[in-house]
Amino acid sequence: MNKLGDRYVLLDQLGAGAMGVVWRARDELLHRDVAVKQMLLNDVQPAEAHEAVQRAMREGRIAARLQHPNAIAVYDVVLDNGKPCLVMEFLPSKNLSAILDERGPMPPQEAARIGSLAASALAAAHTAGIVHRDIKPANVLIGRDGLVKITDFGISRALGDVAVTKTGMLAGTPAYLAPELARGADPAPPSDVFSLGATIYAMTEGEPPFGKSTNDLGLLYKVARGETRPPMRSGPLTPLLLRMLANEPSQRPTAAQAAAELKAISEGQVVPATAVIPPRPMTPPSGTAVMGAGPGTQGPRPMPTQPPRTRPPAPQPEYDDYDDYEPEPAPKKSRGLAVAASILAVLLIAGVAYAIIQTQGKKDNSAAGPSTSTSKTTSQTQPPPSTTKDSPTPTSEKPTSETYPSKPTSEAPASKFTKAQVAEFVQRYFAKLPKNSAESIEDWDPESAPTENAEKSYWGDYTKLVLKGNPLVTASDDGTFQVTQAGDLTEAETNKTSRVEFTLKISGKGDKLLILSLKRP
Numbered sequence: 001m002n003k004l005g006d007r008y009v010l011l012d013q014l015g016a017g018a019m020g021v022v023w024r025a026r027d028e029l030l031h032r033d034v035a036v037k038q039m040l041l042n043d044v045q046p047a048e049a050h051e052a053v054q055r056a057m058r059e060g061r062i063a064a065r066l067q068h069p070n071a072i073a074v075y076d077v078v079l080d081n082g083k084p085c086l087v088m089e090f091l092p093s094k095n096l097s098a099i100l101d102e103r104g105p106m107p108p109q110e111a112a113r114i115g116s117l118a119a120s121a122l123a124a125a126h127t128a129g130i131v132h133r134d135i136k137p138a139n140v141l142i143g144r145d146g147l148v149k150i151t152d153f154g155i156s157r158a159l160g161d162v163a164v165t166k167t168g169m170l171a172g173t174p175a176y177l178a179p180e181l182a183r184g185a186d187p188a189p190p191s192d193v194f195s196l197g198a199t200i201y202a203m204t205e206g207e208p209p210f211g212k213s214t215n216d217l218g219l220l221y222k223v224a225r226g227e228t229r230p231p232m233r234s235g236p237l238t239p240l241l242l243r244m245l246a247n248e249p250s251q252r253p254t255a256a257q258a259a260a261e262l263k264a265i266s267e268g269q270v271v272p273a274t275a276v277i278p279p280r281p282m283t284p285p286s287g288t289a290v291m292g293a294g295p296g297t298q299g300p301r302p303m304p305t306q307p308p309r310t311r312p313p314a315p316q317p318e319y320d321d322y323d324d325y326e327p328e329p330a331p332k333k334s335r336g337l338a339v340a341a342s343i344l345a346v347l348l349i350a351g352v353a354y355a356i357i358q359t360q361g362k363k364d365n366s367a368a369g370p371s372t373s374t375s376k377t378t379s380q381t382q383p384p385p386s387t388t389k390d391s392p393t394p395t396s397e398k399p400t401s402e403t404y405p406s407k408p409t410s411e412a413p414a415s416k417f418t419k420a421q422v423a424e425f426v427q428r429y430f431a432k433l434p435k436n437s438a439e440s441i442e443d444w445d446p447e448s449a450p451t452e453n454a455e456k457s458y459w460g461d462y463t464k465l466v467l468k469g470n471p472l473v474t475a476s477d478d479g480t481f482q483v484t485q486a487g488d489l490t491e492a493e494t495n496k497t498s499r500v501e502f503t504l505k506i507s508g509k510g511d512k513l514l515i516l517s518l519k520r521p
Helices: 046-063 096-103 108-127 155-159 189-205 216-225 235-244 255-266 333-368 374-380 419-431 437-443 452-459
Strands: 008-016 020-027 032-039 074-080 083-089 093-095 140-143 148-150 462-475 480-491 497-507 514-520
Touching: 008 032, 046 074, 046 083, 093 096, 096 140, 096 189, 108 140, 108 148, 108 189, 108 235, 108 255, 189 235, 189 255, 235 255, 235 419, 419 437, 419 462, 419 480, 419 497, 437 452
Parallel strands: none
Antiparallel strands: 008 020, 020 032, 032 083, 074 083, 093 140, 140 148, 462 480, 480 497, 497 514
């Protein structure tokens, strides 16, 4: 019978992974079952082993300070043949990864409940100065009564710096790793928030935000570039997930903020949505393939062959009165022809309309006889259509170069969709932009949709779109919706950010919402 520290008797193996083997053990001193994790130091050089052991012992003692109902408690740290072992709370449970493999994706509210409890444990850990650094479904335990607990506090941070293979790659999958860690930054609370967001994403979408891949090198490259896919089946969780998965750590909520919003969503409450769209990441230089290994390495570090080309982030503008603000579009040579064509089209239509009015007036005069006055002719002329009260007021009288025509609609009953559903649809659409412009065309009515080349050409000029406030939705009697959405748009060429406004016409007549027209800067 194997006994650790003269008090822990190993009973049966519960699981094994890249960092260690987990046993159910019996604490003979306190007469209770515990979980013992024997940490592995495979492929670690002898010179590094001593440092790894000392770090594991230190981090284990730090993790023991964390006492939270949704975190597996660390009771003790002992050595077994020179290898560190963490003695932890034993919870009869399944990890979330196994549950997702069995059941598949879960409803957003259930994912929000589990996520809120995990986030509250992370918030307590961050307050205590502890960064988990390895949040993923396998480290979230679900008890038989639905109890949620995060495990492995203190383990990944203790061994993550040295637990590498002979090729220099990190052990385990980077599917839930924050982009800044893949680019070489030190672990911090925002990186835990990203990993938790990726875990919740997997609960509702069925796979991590970077996708499933057996090629760790290719997956790590996508992580470093921040190539996440916008959630499509997460419902009310979507706005929060976009913020938690933001490429910039400063744009993510804290763990405490995420816990509060997740709890509200799990209880069916409406949470004000503020979508943060991750900026298009910089393409790493060639040679960014293998991370450095060895003591002192803080996670994966890229090895560039030349200095990366970076630009300082543009400061976000502040506006005292948004109603008085008029965006100043940057000059773009490629759009000069489009503007000229638009002006010519307007003049041509005006000329045709004038000719029709004159012809109609002459016919009316000849039919009425000599006694018909000029004023009568004027009264019979139809005035140009005016803007309806449901149409959003334009913020600028400047010609717009990118306006798609609205699809003609016939009279029909009011839409079965609510304004809240329309607002969520619009936010999901903009979440794909500017990065996934080709995918965004799927949200258009086929008869009104722009071409893929046109969308790529337009959105390729921008690097980031940050929505500001909730969409303003107005329902029309014909079953359509007029939607106005403000946002900050950053240009790729100048890195200049401008406040802009989008106006959409949404069809709510069929089985799903579709975009009929879009007026944009």
